[in-house]
Amino acid sequence: MGLRARPTLLFLMFLPIVAPNGRRLRSHSLQYFFMGASEPDLGLPLFEALGYVDDKLFVSYSHESRRAEFRDPWVSEGTTSQLWLQLSQSLKGWDHMFTIDFWTIMDNHNHSEKSHTLQVILGCEIQEDNSTSGFWKYGYDGQDHLEFCPETLDWKAADSKAQATKLEWEVTKIRAKQNRAYLERDCPEQLHQLLELGREVLDQQVPPSLVKVTHHMVSESTTLRCHALNFLSQNITMRWLKDKEPLNTKDIEPVEILPNGDGTYQSWIAVAVSPGEEQRYICQVEHPGLDQPLTAIWEPSSSGPLVIGIVSGITVCVIIFFAGILYRILKRRNVSRRTMGDYVLAEVNLTQVKGKQQKTTY
Template structure:
């Protein structure tokens, strides 16, 4: 059975550096959930425009839990993200929403936060009921199992919206809600009993649609207003192309570093024309300091490296960046060799000088001790 592949809009994993550097660290429980989070991570890929990339925004909630606590997870735990910024967490034990971003921490008494807390408590109950329904339809009662739910919405640059509500069971695709048709798409045959059971309750389907198409976008806009100046910042990438040569293939790698937000586009051109050939897909990962890094690789014939150009588009750029591989100049290589040789000579000379001085100092000390002893 295929692993999760419908989680096309994912939550960024927090690196250890981020966990230590950011206020409101979620502690040991959140770190224990990292393997489950990594299971859900699939990276967003975008289409390259011919100018500045439009900026879209998203609100996403990730729910996860285990039927038994031996997996290190509580029965229910929730993480909420605006774009790629973690802003709230909730678990079944505390039954309390906790702010996880500085731009939210001072607003926990607002009406928006109270509504959010009530929603999370409601989802806590819904998650438990859904979990046992799915387990019962699988005839699972004793073994430990996991359930993951991802729901939320996106508001595009043209103000259009799109909602998503997906379930994953034991790390595999399970069910996806379709708001336009008010039904559920089964990702595997085992999901059909739950699909049929849930589709009988049209009231729930209508409530889901209202949340995805009205309530979620409204809450997202309120959160964006709350985080103005932080969530709308744009840091353009620094781009570099490197080459790796092996006996079998020559590979060019285009790296985009230190950019924010996460959405970026990368593609290869040959002689200024887009390549139709398939290339290794790009990966976009957190750098640990709040920015992101991505890369795109391409195998090329030896000697044709400089015919290929990497084109990078990002919301922080007015025009796409173009980068090509540049071979190291012979003069730079000679300077590097000479510099290395000089450094080695200096190190050896310094070592010999220090050893000589130590020997002289030691011999003087011995002579002085001998004379003092002889005077007595």
């Protein structure tokens, strides 16, 4: 896997895509993704930041340009100068902080040589009941590293290699208090402002254009996979029913939600089934853009026997065709042999006649 892809995959691991029951919490979020490399030869910038409201990219920043850029018209057209100044100053401050944290982590790993990468995700969510929660996580060289805990003002280390940095950051509580103040106060305030600016854009609800179930067999295992295509927003619920009763979540693979590249999303959820029991399973999909849930079942393709029949018919026709050609070839050969035989016989008789004539003359 390329080095450029590794931070992206880590960010996807961090994203709170769905709740355990397959339902994404109906909330709004403000998230910032930071990434950078210690050496430019990795093809990554020294520092780059991307800001998202829900799933909409609205701002970007790079160490090289040292300035923030709006990435969506609804932000650039409605943002006040005060909010713009606040965003720019925050991103410049995080650029500086990112560099310091990067070198601290590298020193604690004794990584003074070779190239390394650092990834950070931080932000907040506002739930339907107006409660808020924050998150602040670090990844190093494509692996989980440290996670900030606002309630206890300390850091959770993903492995033993992160312990040294954890202890260093916990020597004083000043940094931790500043982090908590941002996650619990500044971030939700900023998110409320952005939601007011982009309400019409962010509240779009496009239901899935198609829900279908596919059948997959690997060795002796049979899996049904339910696909929901081309929907917006990500607030989607997908579940499996067996005999019209919801299945236990432990029997189901978690919902996957992936971007299509055109602003919409696709999602799927899978379940392992016993061969021959596929018709007992129903996929149910709920989305804010739907008046009522959509359902789908696996429908065995009727084209299989038809294809076999068509292939068999074609095979018979081909056999008959070539048999006819072979018959004609053999028939022509027989006719040719008879003709040649008559010709040779006639030639011999003619010679005999000439011989007799010559003998009679002498």
